[in-house]
Amino acid sequence: MNKKGILVGIVILLVIISVITVYSSSSVETENLDVMPPGMISTAMGSSVLGNPSAQITIVEFGDYQCHQCYNWFHDTKSTVFQNYVDTGKVNFVFMDLAFLGLDSPKAAQASYCAEDQGKYWEYHNQLYTAQESQIDNGWANSERLKAFAFSLGLDMELFDSCFDSGKYTKRVQYNIAEAKKLGANGTPTFFIVGPDGQQQKLVGAQPYSVFKQVLDSMI
Amino acid sequence: MVQTLNLVFSNHFYIVLSVVIFTFMLIGLLILSEYVFLDPYIIGHISQGTEFGFVLIVILSILSALVIPMNIYRINILKKSKGKMSGSVFSSFIGSIAGACSCGPIGFVVVSTFGSVGATTLAFLTSFELPIRIGAIALLAFTYYATVKSLKIECEVR
Numbered sequence: 583m584n585k586k587g588i589l590v591g592i593v594i595l596l597v598i599i600s601v602i603t604v605y606s607s608s609s610v611e612t613e614n615l616d617v618m619p620p621g622m623i624s625t626a627m628g629s630s631v632l633g634n635p636s637a638q639i640t641i642v643e644f645g646d647y648q649c650h651q652c653y654n655w656f657h658d659t660k661s662t663v664f665q666n667y668v669d670t671g672k673v674n675f676v677f678m679d680l681a682f683l684g685l686d687s688p689k690a691a692q693a694s695y696c697a698e699d700q701g702k703y704w705e706y707h708n709q710l711y712t713a714q715e716s717q718i719d720n721g722w723a724n725s726e727r728l729k730a731f732a733f734s735l736g737l738d739m740e741l742f743d744s745c746f747d748s749g750k751y752t753k754r755v756q757y758n759i760a761e762a763k764k765l766g767a768n769g770t771p772t773f774f775i776v777g778p779d780g781q782q783q784k785l786v787g788a789q790p791y792s793v794f795k796q797v798l799d800s801m802i
Numbered sequence: 803m804v805q806t807l808n809l810v811f812s813n814h815f816y817i818v819l820s821v822v823i824f825t826f827m828l829i830g831l832l833i834l835s836e837y838v839f840l841d842p843y844i845i846g847h848i849s850q851g852t853e854f855g856f857v858l859i860v861i862l863s864i865l866s867a868l869v870i871p872m873n874i875y876r877i878n879i880l881k882k883s884k885g886k887m888s889g890s891v892f893s894s895f896i897g898s899i900a901g902a903c904s905c906g907p908i909g910f911v912v913v914s915t916f917g918s919v920g921a922t923t924l925a926f927l928t929s930f931e932l933p934i935r936i937g938a939i940a941l942l943a944f945t946y947y948a949t950v951k952s953l954k955i956e957c958e959v960r
Contacts, residue, residue: 682909769909792845
């Protein structure tokens with residue numbers, strides 16, 4: 583490799599970084615859904631609605647139980663958003679699965695719906711985000727652990743095992759993933775904040791509370 | 803060491819190159835690693851527990867901005883081999899891609915395009931983000947040390 587080759591290598595490195603950077607930002611900018619008509623997000627296959635069902639604003643989160651950024655949002659920001667908007671009845675919240683990070687991700691999502699069958703979806707959801715480990719598919723969310731989480735929540739294990747082992751909610755999770763793709767959500771967490779007049783704001787990543795506050799206040 | 807740095811960065815070209823590399827790497831990695839968000843508002847945010855990752859990105863960017871221009875200088879001025887150059891570029895690249903994929907759009911594209919192979923690679927890069935970045939920094943630090951040493955000797959000989 584000559585001198586020219588080295589310089590070309592440097593340029594290629596910089597170009598790769600710029601392309602990645604531009605891709606990352608443009609994918610956000612080009613998919614601003616402010617103009618999307620109301621009712622475009624089908625949350626029927628997602629979680630139950632958390633908070634005031636008749637709230638004018640809905641936050642829809644697309645997440646993966648193995649995603650560390652979802653973990654960060656869950657532990658850093660979610661409680662403040664809930665305290666100020668969901669618990670006060672101004673906003674409600676729906677979680678949908680974009681389970682793509684590892685082999686255990688769809689299984690964890692399916693397990694959450696098996697817990698929902700016994701009325702403990704949100705407890706199970708919280709349990710998964712509390713127990714998440716930094717390594718993907720390292721066994722923290724394998725079938726045995728998912729069953730152990732259910733056991734620790736006091737679920738009927740016969741019912742849970744039957745639901746989980748039969749793959750009852752495989753298609754439900756697949757539907758949610760397809761819905762995420764349809765909406766242009768290509769990373770986790772991705773939030774769609776749907777306002778009273780149907781306007782939607784997409785937030786990509788574990789954005790801080792201040793961003794949610796600005797967006798939500800502008801819609802209230 | 804200071805003499806060597808003065809020698810290389812007395813030429814404005816290398817200062818500009820260094821600033822460009824530092825800026826591109828720092829901003830690019832901060833965006834990819836979700837320390838900086840561009841939409842709907844430009845905002846920086848360091849989540850609890852991710853401070854160490856942030857520091858590693860800054861160190862990686864600084865070292866890359868020092869080592870790469872020094873090696874280009876070494877090749878340009880002293881017509882030396884490119885061994886160290888390749889090492890520094892490789893370290894910067896590996897350090898950059900570690901964890902940059904993670905849960906974001908890049909990771910999603912990797913999994914969608916390459917299927918299970920992509921998912922395995924993504925899982926590895928995400929899971930071992932910090933050790934890979936530390937390894938890349940160690941390699942860059944070693945390259946920096948070796949470059950400074952060889953520049954000192956080579957320049958004294960000349």
